[in-house]
Amino acid sequence: MLTVLAVSLAVLAGSAAAKGTPTNHHAIAQRQDANTPLASQHFNYNSLPYQADPNDGERGRQSGYNICNSTTEGPTSQCQTAIINSLDDFCLWGPPVPNSAVGDTEGQSVAWCTKPGHGTRVIPQGAITGAQFMRTPDYIQITGLINQVLIDMAADDGGGEMDPHGADQRGNPLGGLLFTNAWGNGYTQAIEWHNFMGSNVFCLKACDPKGAHAADYCQHVFDRIGCQYNAPAAYVDGEFTSCLGESQDFPGVYTGADGVVTTYQQPPESLGPISSMPYTARIPASSSCTTFTSAAIYTGQPTPSVAATTSVAASTPASSAAAAATTPAAAAKSSAASKSAATSSAASASGNAAGAPAKFGMGGVWSIAIGVVGAAVGAVVAL
Numbered sequence: 419m420l421t422v423l424a425v426s427l428a429v430l431a432g433s434a435a436a437k438g439t440p441t442n443h444h445a446i447a448q449r450q451d452a453n454t455p456l457a458s459q460h461f462n463y464n465s466l467p468y469q470a471d472p473n474d475g476e477r478g479r480q481s482g483y484n485i486c487n488s489t490t491e492g493p494t495s496q497c498q499t500a501i502i503n504s505l506d507d508f509c510l511w512g513p514p515v516p517n518s519a520v521g522d523t524e525g526q527s528v529a530w531c532t533k534p535g536h537g538t539r540v541i542p543q544g545a546i547t548g549a550q551f552m553r554t555p556d557y558i559q560i561t562g563l564i565n566q567v568l569i570d571m572a573a574d575d576g577g578g579e580m581d582p583h584g585a586d587q588r589g590n591p592l593g594g595l596l597f598t599n600a601w602g603n604g605y606t607q608a609i610e611w612h613n614f615m616g617s618n619v620f621c622l623k624a625c626d627p628k629g630a631h632a633a634d635y636c637q638h639v640f641d642r643i644g645c646q647y648n649a650p651a652a653y654v655d656g657e658f659t660s661c662l663g664e665s666q667d668f669p670g671v672y673t674g675a676d677g678v679v680t681t682y683q684q685p686p687e688s689l690g691p692i693s694s695m696p697y698t699a700r701i702p703a704s705s706s707c708t709t710f711t712s713a714a715i716y717t718g719q720p721t722p723s724v725a726a727t728t729s730v731a732a733s734t735p736a737s738s739a740a741a742a743a744t745t746p747a748a749a750a751k752s753s754a755a756s757k758s759a760a761t762s763s764a765a766s767a768s769g770n771a772a773g774a775p776a777k778f779g780m781g782g783v784w785s786i787a788i789g790v791v792g793a794a795v796g797a798v799v800a801l
């Protein structure tokens with residue numbers, strides 16, 4: 419019943435075939451571009467090309483564009499330049515047409531952002547029911563819960579992974595770019611990133627290219643084990659927090675009780691569903707969290723045009739924006755514009771306990787999660 423994700427196992431690099439001898443300088447440039455993996459190309463936010471990938475290939479052409487502005491903004495935007503700045507200002511990759519499975523549309527996914535201003539689609543009011551922004555020395559990350567039908571995902575879609583790789587190295591989506599201003603000096607391209615969407619759960623991690631292990635923290639080969647293993651965090655519904663934290667273990671790498679460090683080998687889909695996992699991902703500690711209300715930070719969002727499913731709201735007591743808005747912590751906290759974590763609430767409920775195991779599965783790991791933590795899954799990811 420649960421969709422197994424389309425594979426974007428990008429372990430095979432450079433599959434593009436030679437296409438003949440270029441006849442002029444322009445052709446040389448274009449051919450080089452076609453053979454250069456998307457994640458090896460660097461772009462300047464202020465001088466983006468219309469399409470990061472102007473080439474043709476086995477998967478066709480880039481479906482959207484990277485120059486996004488006020489004329490492209492709105493419900494039909496095909497913008498494929500995403501942003502992750504802060505708890506109140508980030509985008510997720512979602513389908514271009516309603517009721518889609520991520521596995522069918524990942525190559526054409528478009529940016530859905532929390533606020534207007536990026537030339538994208540804007541996530542409707544109430545869709546995000548809980549979120550945590552985490553900044554560590556190695557990456558920034560947004561994790562949370564979303565009523566996924568409101569960003570055109572099918573209600574029962576277990577989802578999949580978007581990243582700048584894919585078997586043909588053109589990215590999912592093709593030509594998809596991610597930028598952030600969180601590392602200073604204007605917008606920086608997050609060369610390595612991953613975004614899991616599914617089962618009403620999301621996680622998006624952007625790895626700082628200045629770090630020595632950007633590709634490790636934003637690993638793209640564990641596409642079948644979801645947010646729980648790729649971006650372990652608290653995932654608390656009804657809470658909206660911005661935190662500082664320690665970096666997680668590299669996805670797929672874990673330390674056993676005997677101290678032995680092991681790298682998980684994800685089995686191929688041909689072997690069937692993943693029914694058990696040899697480990698539970700360690701949730702890294704958060705050092706300080708600032709709590710907000712969704713009403714205060716998610717402004718300018720459109721009213722949903724399709725009915726929300728009840729799977730998120732019905733399964734948890736405090737999932738709606740209204741419920742979050744009544745949280746006492748809200749009023750006391752600073753505005754969404756402040757990204758300073760200096761005003762911390764050390765004991766924020768949605769901070770991460772040091773070393774705590776993940777609580778439930780999401781975004782592609784429900785079957786694993788059921789094996790690992792049993793009934794807790796049902797409480798949050800009702801299917």
Ligand SMILES: *[C@@H]1O[C@H](CO)[C@@H](O)[C@H](O)[C@H]1NC(C)=O
Binds near residue numbers: 468483487488
């Ligand atoms: C706005 O974006 C569209 C789509 O990428 C592009 O064709 C157009 O030139 C842009 N307009 C401006 C003023 O940059």
